[in-house]
Amino acid sequence: MFQNLRKHFADHVAERQTRRSRLVSKDGQCNIELGHVEEKNRMAFLSDIWTTFLDMRWRYKMTIFNVVFLGSWFIFAVFYYVIAYVHGDLLEFDPPHNHTPCVFNVFGLTSAFLFSIETQMTTGYGYRCVTSECGIAVFVVVVQTIVGTFINAFIGGIMVAKFARPIKRTKTITFSKTAVIGNHKGKLCLFIRVANLRKSLLIKNYIYGKLLKTTMTPEGETIVLDQVDIDFVVDAGKENMFFICPLTIFHIIDSSSPFFDMSIDTLAQQEFELVVFLDGTMESTSTCCQVRTSYLPKEIQWGYRFAPIASKSKQGKYSVDFSNFNKTVAVPTPHCAFCFLDEKGHREEPKKGYDNAAFQHSTETPTDDTGM
Numbered sequence: 353m354f355q356n357l358r359k360h361f362a363d364h365v366a367e368r369q370t371r372r373s374r375l376v377s378k379d380g381q382c383n384i385e386l387g388h389v390e391e392k393n394r395m396a397f398l399s400d401i402w403t404t405f406l407d408m409r410w411r412y413k414m415t416i417f418n419v420v421f422l423g424s425w426f427i428f429a430v431f432y433y434v435i436a437y438v439h440g441d442l443l444e445f446d447p448p449h450n451h452t453p454c455v456f457n458v459f460g461l462t463s464a465f466l467f468s469i470e471t472q473m474t475t476g477y478g479y480r481c482v483t484s485e486c487g488i489a490v491f492v493v494v495v496q497t498i499v500g501t502f503i504n505a506f507i508g509g510i511m512v513a514k515f516a517r518p519i520k521r522t523k524t525i526t527f528s529k530t531a532v533i534g535n536h537k538g539k540l541c542l543f544i545r546v547a548n549l550r551k552s553l554l555i556k557n558y559i560y561g562k563l564l565k566t567t568m569t570p571e572g573e574t575i576v577l578d579q580v581d582i583d584f585v586v587d588a589g590k591e592n593m594f595f596i597c598p599l600t601i602f603h604i605i606d607s608s609s610p611f612f613d614m615s616i617d618t619l620a621q622q623e624f625e626l627v628v629f630l631d632g633t634m635e636s637t638s639t640c641c642q643v644r645t646s647y648l649p650k651e652i653q654w655g656y657r658f659a660p661i662a663s664k665s666k667q668g669k670y671s672v673d674f675s676n677f678n679k680t681v682a683v684p685t686p687h688c689a690f691c692f693l694d695e696k697g698h699r700e701e702p703k704k705g706y707d708n709a710a711f712q713h714s715t716e717t718p719t720d721d722t723g724m
Contacts, residue, residue, distance in 0.1 A: 375564060375577065376627045376646040378529070380522065405510050406517070413514075417507050424503060425472060428496045429465035432458055435489050454486035472500035518641030521634055524549040525643040529678045531626070532656040533605070534685050540605045544584070544628060544647075545658050547598035547677060554632035554641075557593040559584045559601055563610050565624035580610050582626065595632070597672055598661055605689050615688030616654040624649065655685040 375383055397404045405413060432455060436442055441453035442460060457480045458464050467480045471493055482493050528545035535541070548554060561582030567575050584601040586593055593599060605611045614622060626647040633640050659679040662672050 374646060374648065375625055376644055378527075378645055380644040402510075406513055413510070420503060420507070424496075424499060425465060425468045428472070428492065429461065429468040431492050432464040432467055432489070433461050435486060435492070436464065439486055452483060452485045454489040455482050456480055468496065471496050472503075474500075516637070516639075518634065518639050521550075521641050522643040525554070525630065526677075527628065527643075527645040528658070529651070530680065531647045531652045532658060532680055533611075533652060533654045534657045534683050536602055540686065540689055541602040542605060542611060542652070543600055543602045543658060545598055545600050545661075545677060546630060546643075547672075547674070548595050553635045554595050554630075555635055557595050557630065557632040559593070559628070559630045561603065561629065562627045563624055564627060565622075582610070582628075584628070597670065598677065600658055609689075612689045615690075617687065619649055619652060619654055622649045626652075653680055654687070655682055656680040657683050 377383060405416075408416075435454050436458050439454050440447055440451070441455070441458060447453070455464075455467055458467050463480065469475065470477055470480060474497075482489050484490070526547050526549060531542055531544045533540065533542050536543070546559070561584055563580040563582050564577050565580070567578040569575065582603055584603050586599055586601050603609065603611075610624075628645055628647070630643040631640065632643075657680065659676040659681050661674070661676045662670060664670055
């Protein structure tokens with residue numbers, strides 16, 4: 353029992369370390385902290401208050417909205433109470449029977465607060481209303497109506513924009529948990545599978561990648577997040593993909609590829625993060641969105657291909673079996689890019705003595721131990 357608990361704790365620690373070392377999580381969230389930001393740069397968030405509220409978490413957003421509503425109601429209630437106090441409308445002054453108040457049925461702070469809510473929210477119960485006795489009361493009602501209109505428009509717009517953000521659409525775009533390296537039309541390629549879970553299409557699609565790793569320049573400068581462009585294509589091209597069913601995109605590992613110097617034996621010892629981006633336009637709203645994910649070296653399988661996922665049914669329809677979306681199949685593949693290409697990019701025969709036993713003939717994708 354204690355051994356199982358110790359193993360579980362070790363796995364949990366390893367999982368937390370993997371999360372911290374990953375810049376982009378599997379669901380596209382960026383793991384980065386901004387420290388020592390100058391005060392003048394912090395004030396820039398207030399100048400762009402719309403984006404600040406959109407990026408804010410729901411619990412903070414709702415707290416601020418409630419405070420704004422309650423605060424505005426209470427502030428104008430104080431104004432109405434002061435007006436009633438000065439005019440002698442309060443019950444404590446025992447106004448005469450023929451006395452005309454500034455606001456009917458406002459006899460204290462509680463009734464002033466209720467009138468403030470009715471005015472700003474245009475409830476209009478009809479029990480309390482402003483009269484022409486006090487011009488200042490009419491002025492305050494006009495000001496509160498204008499202020500309430502702006503508050504309702506801003507908060508309502510934030511709510512609609514928050515619900516309609518393209519990031520919600522990205523939740524229905526999914527990438528395979530692992531990437532694979534195998535042969536494709538006489539070339540060694542890295543493959544990733546991506547699928548659209550909705551029937552509505554993404555148009556004007558463009559997919560690309562960035563390889564993030566720590567490098568050192570000839571001058572001795574260490575670049576922690578050095579970015580190397582990774583080109584991904586499908587058989588029909590890399591732009592304007594017909595993204596109606598799951599696609600398998602691939603990167604050709606040639607002499608210009610950063611994967612060219614890697615092999616099946618050295619891949620797991622590499623320290624890099626492959627970030628994949630998919631930019632597209634939502635057909636239903638014509639708004640742009642970006643989906644992203646990342647792969648660590650241990651999430652790349654050398655010598656595999658993805659299992660078939662699409663087929664044609666007897667009724668003439670095309671069906672997609674998502675149970676095979678992350679499933680991989682072992683295939684014979686050279687153990688390094690040098691075995692496949694020479695320096696000029698010409699194909700070479702695999703070296704003799706190539707050990708086919710290096711492949712694990714498992715058809716299931718390994719469990720994603722990153723917790724994503």
